[in-house]
Amino acid sequence: xxxxxxxxxxxALFDSLTIxxxxxxxxxxxxxxxxxxxxxxxxxxxxxxxxxxxxxxxVLLCNGVWHIVEHSRRSNVARCGKPLRDRQxxxxxxxxxxxxxxxxxxxLFAATEEHA
Numbered sequence: 001x002x003x004x005x006x007x008x009x010x011x012a013l014f015d016s017l018t019i020x021x022x023x024x025x026x027x028x029x030x031x032x033x034x035x036x037x038x039x040x041x042x043x044x045x046x047x048x049x050x051x052x053x054x055x056x057x058x059v060l061l062c063n064g065v066w067h068i069v070e071h072s073r074r075s076n077v078a079r080c081g082k083p084l085r086d087r088q089x090x091x092x093x094x095x096x097x098x099x100x101x102x103x104x105x106x107x108l109f110a111a112t113e114e115h116a
Contacts, residue, residue: 057109059096061088066096068105080104 059066060078063086067078072090077083080102098106 054113056092056094058090059093059101060084060090062086064088066091066101066105068093068101068109078102078105079108 057068058070058072060069060072060075061067062078062082062084067080067082067084069075069078069084069090075084081104082102093101093109
């Protein structure tokens with residue numbers, strides 16, 4: 001039994017290279033936006049980014065302690081007020097788990113979560 005692969009109207013096979021080329025044609029069109037799918041001007045837009053930040057904030061590893069921050073690169077101070085000097089890594093709260101975050105940052109985050 002032979003395997004028959006579907007063909008596009010133009011006659012090209014729907015292989016991974018063809019799909020990649022078609023996706024890149026759409027993304028590179030003028031007006032699509034430099035931000036792509038997830039940026040402010042992209043497919044999901046700022047509403048998606050805001051929702052992610054409210055439910056799952058960015059955390060930054062500084063001197064062996066994870067702190068909640070507004071932005072992984074632009075923030076100079078953690079939510080608890082500690083200056084961020086020795087940046088080691090960044091992640092999201094749900095990835096590393098609440099038990100590994102600075103207790104004061106977590107307490108302040110929980111308080112803002114209740115008021116929202």
